[in-house]
Each structure stands twice: as structure tokens, then as C-alpha cells.
Amino acid sequence: MESKDFYTTKELAGILGISRxxxxxxxxNGTIKAQKIGRNFVIFKKDNGGLEVLSSELFKLAKNWAVFGKEFSDQFYCQNSGIFQARLVKMEALMLKDKSAKNLYSLLTSMAGEIGNNSYDHNLGQWPDTPGIFFGYDLGKKQIILADRGIGILETLKRVRPELKNHEEALKMAFTEIISGREPEARGNGLKYVRSVISKNPIHLIFQTGNAKLTIHGGSADLHMQKTSDSIRGCLVLITY
Structure with missing residues (x-):
């Protein structure tokens, strides 16, 4: 996962999953700022606030990684929680300048933080292949995307709830019950917090793990669950606002 300070149009197209x-x-149209050097355009990250604010295909990139392990730009890869926290702070700073996110920036940051930190906490020392998470955002489209190739919610919860039979049961439990391996300690509350925030704000969530997908619409705590034809290694999350 290569990191560079600038890209050719061909390189950027490949990173963003779009055509040249x-x-x-x-x-x-000015969405991407580029400098013409000779006969070619060169796109500098510093001129565009990083690739996070360029991408219109972030969800596709994240899903291709979660399902197929397809590599993506280092700009969206957080190998450890320290990198993730630094990029989370950057997102919050950009949201502060965005009028459409001004009233929600702290909630969106805390939600993304809870979901991302869950990935690190529950996969510590047992990542099946690639450690870390995908973390990207498109402020223009009001999207935040996270993904990991961890063990997934079902395998995580079966440590303390061995009776769980499938991904749908596990996903529902993760959003509705406080679960801990050291009961009655009130741990494992992160996704319940996410649900609570959404129930009171115009924020929407799609969360997939294995072949189970959960949707929560802004202003409601109702969980809409469905079984999917594809299966996600770990988790794939889309937050919109």
C-alpha cells in the first residue's frame, strides 16, 4: 500500500477506482486541484487536503478489500490505532470547517472512533491476515467508511455467547446488549452508543459483518436486518449524514 505526495492521473484513477x-x-470542474507539468497533469495531496476528500468511490474500495483483499492506497490504511486516532483528529478538524457537518462533527467523530477502536480491540493479536482498518471519508458526499478484515462479530461474541448460531444473531446482539467477558463489567457498549446517537440525530448507518447487514436510519433506534449474498471478512461500515 504505497504512500506518495503526488499522483499522475492514471495513478489517481487506480487509487480511487474510477476512470482517467x-x-x-x-x-x-475543480473538484480535484491539479498542476500541469509539461503536457501532463500532476495531482499533489497537499493541494487537495489528502486523498480522503477526493474519493467518490470509497465504499467500493473498502468493500473490495473486505471481501476480496484487494489492496488500496496507504492513505486509507490505518495499520494501528495510533494512525487511526491521528486521522480521526484530521477528519474532525476538516468537519469543523464544513457548515453541513458543524452541528454533528463531534458525534460523527465519536461514532467512527467507537467503530474503529472496536476493530483493534477485538482483533488484537489474532488478525486472520492484514492487521488494521480501512478508514476514509468524503465530506462532499457526507460519508464515512470503515472496514476491517478481522475475525468478525460472530466469532468475537461466541467467546462469551457460544450459543450464537449466525451473523444476524451476533450483529443484533452487538447493537442491543452489553456484552463482556468479565461480567458484570459494563464493557462492549460501543455499538450501543452508536445506535443511541443515531436515534437522536440525522445520521444513518449500514453495518455488515459476514453475510448479515444492519441498517439504522437517523432519528430511529429500529434495527433493519437482512441476509446478504456476499460475505464480508470482518466488518464493513458506511455512515452518512
Whole structure:
């Protein structure tokens, strides 16, 4: 997962999962700031606030990694929680400047923090392959995306709830019950907090683990569960606002 200070249009197209024509269109309409060097355009990260604010295909990138292990730019890869926390702070700072997120920035940051930290906490020392998480955001589209290739919620909860039979049961439990391996200690409350925030605010969530997908709409605590045809290694999350 390569990290660079600048990209050619071809490189950026590959990173964002779009065509070179789409990159040229974004340069033309000002969505992407580029410098012309000779006959070619060069896109500098410093001119665009990092790739996080460029991508319109973040969810596709995250899902391709979660399902197929397809590599992506180092810009979205947080190998450890320290890197994740630093990028979370950066997102919060950018949201402070964004009028559409001004009233929600602290809640969105704390929600993303809870979900991301869960990935590190529950996979510590037992990542099946790639450690760390995907973390990206598109402030223009009002999206935050997180993903990991960890052991998933079912395997995590079966340590203390061995009776769980499938991903749907595990996902529902994760959002509705306080679960701990050291009961009655009130741990494992992160996703319950996320649900509580959504129930009171115009924030929406899609959360998939294994072949179970949960949706919560802003202003409601209702859980909408469905079984999917594809299966996610670990977790895949989309937050919109």
C-alpha cells in the first residue's frame, strides 16, 4: 500500500477506482486541484487536503478489500490505532470547517472512533491476515467508511455467547446488549452508543459483518436486518449524514 505526495492521473484513477476520464472531468470542474507539468497533469495531496476528500468511490474500495483483499492506497490504511486516532483528529478538524457537518462533527467523530477502536480491540493479536482498518471519508458526499478484515462479530461474541448460531444473531446482539467477558463489567457498549446517537440525530448507518447487514436510519433506534449474498471478512461500515 504505497504512500506518495503526488499522483499522475492514471495513478489517481487506480487509487480511487474510477476512470482517467472521470479524473480529468474532476480536474476540469475543480473538484480535484491539479498542476500541469509539461503536457501532463500532476495531482499533489497537499493541494487537495489528502486523498480522503477526493474519493467518490470509497465504499467500493473498502468493500473490495473486505471481501476480496484487494489492496488500496496507504492513505486509507490505518495499520494501528495510533494512525487511526491521528486521522480521526484530521477528519474532525476538516468537519469543523464544513457548515453541513458543524452541528454533528463531534458525534460523527465519536461514532467512527467507537467503530474503529472496536476493530483493534477485538482483533488484537489474532488478525486472520492484514492487521488494521480501512478508514476514509468524503465530506462532499457526507460519508464515512470503515472496514476491517478481522475475525468478525460472530466469532468475537461466541467467546462469551457460544450459543450464537449466525451473523444476524451476533450483529443484533452487538447493537442491543452489553456484552463482556468479565461480567458484570459494563464493557462492549460501543455499538450501543452508536445506535443511541443515531436515534437522536440525522445520521444513518449500514453495518455488515459476514453475510448479515444492519441498517439504522437517523432519528430511529429500529434495527433493519437482512441476509446478504456476499460475505464480508470482518466488518464493513458506511455512515452518512
Amino acid at each position: 476520464v472521470a479524473v480529468f472531468k474532476k480536474i476540469k
